[in-house]
Amino acid sequence: MPPYTIVYFPSRGRCEVMRMLLADQGQSWKEEVVTLDAWGQGTLKASCLFGQLPKFQDGDLTLYQSNAILRHLGRSFGLYGRDQQEAALVDMVNDGLEDLIQHLRQQFLHNYEEAKVQYLKELPGLLKPFETLLAQNKGGQSFIVGDQISFADYRLLDLLLNHELMYPGYLNDYPLLSAYVARLRARPKLKAFLESPEHVNRPISARLKI
Incomplete structure (x- = not known):
């Protein structure tokens, strides 16, 4: 078992x-x-x-x-960073994702089709903090924090993939996040x-x- x-x-x-x-x-x-x-x-x-x-x-x-x-x-x-500083950053990313998910939930519980249009307009601003963090870490060629995967990476990937179901092709407008998703999706067991x-x-x- x-x-x-x-x-x-x-x-x-x-x-x-x-x-x-x-x-x-x-x-x-x-x-x-x-x-x-x-x-x-x-x-x-x-x-x-x-x-x-x-x-x-x-x-x-x-x-x-x-x-x-x-x-x-x-x-x-x-999966919690290599030291206390990285662990604090992982927590920060996770809390930021929690805020975004709560916002998404509140928007979509009322009128899905109407909220879907409005939310898409907000999306660049909502994703910007994660793009910024990614860009600051080895120019966006690594993980969201440090040089090893953390639980925050799985959570960000989950969010980005769910958005792909709602807005097919949206990642084309976010090349840094698109490359990040592609890298994580290529991990054999995760793939x-x-x-x-x-x-x-x-x-x-x-x-x-x-």
């Missing part, structure tokens, strides 16, 4: 970055898929510490809160996962059905 279990809805949502990280690190995991109908019954929700999913199990350790899970995996696999039916057929959001 694999030591890791992901309990989540039938979507990428908060968990695809965890799956990408585990796959790229050569790990296996078990999925426990929770339908929206089952979640609506309330029993599982009541058993979750904060009344939320994902729930993540690493052996006998049970974790909630997706960012805590990512930080745990970052520490477990050496295999990203091309798998499990990833390709999994929607971004169970609720929004995108």
Whole structure:
């Protein structure tokens, strides 16, 4: 039995970055898929510490809160920078991505088609901090922080790939980010996962059905 279990809805949502990280690190995991109908019954929700999913199990350790899970995996696999300074930068990138994702969620929960148009207008400004950080690190030819992959890279990649589903071809306007995505996607184990039916057929959001 694999030591890791992901309990989540039938979507990428908060968990695809965890799956990408585990796959790229050569790990296996078990999925426990929770339908929206089952979640609506309330029993599982009541058993979750904060009344939320994902729930993540690493052996006998049970974790909630997706960012805590990512930080745990970052520490477990050496994906948290080479020193304290890099770790602080990784945290900063992750927090910036959290802000962007919360903004995206608030925009799209109301009127998807209308929000999709408005959000595209905002996208250059929203992506600029990540382009800046990338450019400052070896001219954009490396990772978002330092010279080794971190959990923040998986999270940024997940966000950029999800945007590609909503706005096919948008990365053509962001050559630095486009090259970054291409480099990460070429990593053999990550490439295999990203091309798998499990990833390709999994929607971004169970609720929004995108």
